[in-house]
Amino acid sequence: MKTYIISILTCGLMITATSCKKFLDLKPLDSYTENTFYNDEKGLQGGLISCYDALQTDSLYGNNLLTLGELRGDNLTDNDPGSGAGVRNQIEVFSETSANSILSGSWMGHYKAIYRCNIILDRAPAIAMNETTKNQIIGQAKFIRALSYFNLTRIWGNVPLVLKVQKTEEARENTRATAAQVYQQVIDDLTDAALKLPTSWPDAQRGRATSYAATAILGKVYLYQKKFDLVETTLKPVVTAIYARTILDTVPQTKTFPNNIKTSKDIIFAVQYLSGGVKEFVNQDNRYRNNNNTNIINIPQALFETSDNRKALVAITGTGGRPGKFNTPQANNETSSDFPVIRCADVLLMYAEALNETSYGNTEAFKALNAVRLNAVASAKTPAILTSQSAFRTAVYLERRLELALEADRWFDIVRTSQMNVIFPGIPSFRSIYPVPQVEIDNVNNKNGYQNQGYN
Incomplete structure (x- = not known):
């Protein structure tokens, strides 16, 4: 500010009005544009933070993805159909239209994240800086872009594939790429990210994407494509690290879901929040809070064994009305409850599923499944109990429901495993997206062909 004041005074002493006018037309020295901000490492790091910030918003993991990925399934019921003009309830009862604000908010939120990542990826190659640091920045941007596109294609199927910063006129010419094309780009981004990212970060940078996170999401992408052999080979290094306790905490968990997401190694990647009036929090109502009987968690308790400690994690507690899984302290309606995107249990269950699909009876498949169950204090499964490939498959599907409950994956699992017509009979298949x-x-x-079939 001192420099700015001195410059104005200097201008006042200039002889000609033309000279002064030329100075006043300059951009303020403390203002940045897209062209001036992303010119050095500091600018890239600042832009990268904005990419992570996009994941935090209510449009994505702050709220909307919980509705689109969890409420839509059979774990949760919205018991307040009049709230918010009914847009949330519409998602649950399969009556949403293209005017639904949750859908438009999520669409724009994902493309905002992608836009921010594309800026980083456009500018980073030309900036002179430490190559390792540059690659780590690029890897993180590719990870967030890939995660965003993975969500987009799970929600809508075919979506525009935008890989560079666009002007408005260019964006109006966008068409929808096929889901296969989107998946291929996601695979390319995650593969490169896994090569560029470290396996861990210093504590001060904890929460950034790692090579483990990129590899785990890549395995999940292959699972959605039913490329089970690639799921196995991709996830094998992560599973090995889990068994070696490289990722998992050295002290076994007393609960399947970590008591402290922010420091637990069980979380491979989570979207992070911070309460305390710093505007990095998540609203407590956006963690399935049962406020006056508005959110009903309806996972049958009978699905859990008596000793299974996951029962308490899906039960509404007396403190704050949130389920045990997200019952972190709150103040002024703020919570710092991080949202898990990928964690060890998910990797183990994907690995078990893939091994079973390629060859029933694989001992490694039982080992992975039982690692999750024993951590939850549930009994082990054996070939004498799960006597066929079909029985093992059913057991894994159930385990995913119990283990990953309320983590915004249930609806996508239902669609992926072709259970929609069984769980929701009578719902037309076009509503799978x-x-x-x-x-x-x-x-x-x-606009021709831009809307998904079945919708007006």
Whole structure:
């Protein structure tokens, strides 16, 4: 600010008005534009933080993804159909339209994250800086972009594949890429990210994406494509690290879900929050809070064994009305409850599922499944109990429901495993994906075929 004041005074002493006018037309020295901000390492690191910040928003892991990925399934019921003009309830009862604000918010939120990542990826190659640091920045941006596209294609199927910063006129010409094309880009981004990222970060940078996180999500992408052999080979190094306690805490967990997500190694990647008036919090209502009987968690307790400690994690507690899994302290309606995107149990269950699909009876498949169950104080499964490939498959599907409950994966698992018509009989198959938001269709020039079939 001192420099700015001195410059104005200097201008006042200039002889000609033209000279002064030329100075006043300059950009303030403390203002940044896209062209001036991303010119050095500091700018790239600041831009990268904005990529992580995009994941925090209510449009994504702050709220909307919990509705689209969990409420839609059979774990949760919205018992307040009049709230928010009913947009949340519409998702649950399969009556949403392209005007639903949760859908439009999520669509725009994901593309905001992608836009921010694309800026980083556009600018980073030309910046002179330490190559290792640069690669780590690029790897993180590719990880977040890949995660965003993975979510987009799980929600909508075919979506625009935007890989560079666009002007408005260019964006209006976007068309929808096929899900296969999107998945291939996700695979490319995650593969490169896994090579560029470290296996861990110093405590001061904990929460950034790691090579383990990129590899684990890559395995999940292959699972959605039913490429079970690639799931196995991709996840093998992560599973080995889990068994070696490289990822898991050295002290066995007393609960399946870590008591302290922020420091537990069981969390491979989570979207982080911080309460305390710093505007990095998540609203306590956005963690399945049962406020006046508005959120009903309806996972049958009979699905859990008596000793299974996961029962308490899906039960609404008296403190704050949130389920045990997300019952972190709150103040002024703020919580610092991180949201897990990928963790060790998910990796082990994906690994077990893939091994069973390629060859029933694989001892490694039983080992992975039982690692999750024994950590939850549930009994081990044996070939004498799960006597066929089909029985093992059913057991894994159930285990995923119990273990990953309320982690915004249930609906996608239902669709992926072709259980939609069984769990929701009578619901038309086109509702396995959501309608493209009308606001997006309105903004493109070629609207032909832009909406998903079955929706108006």
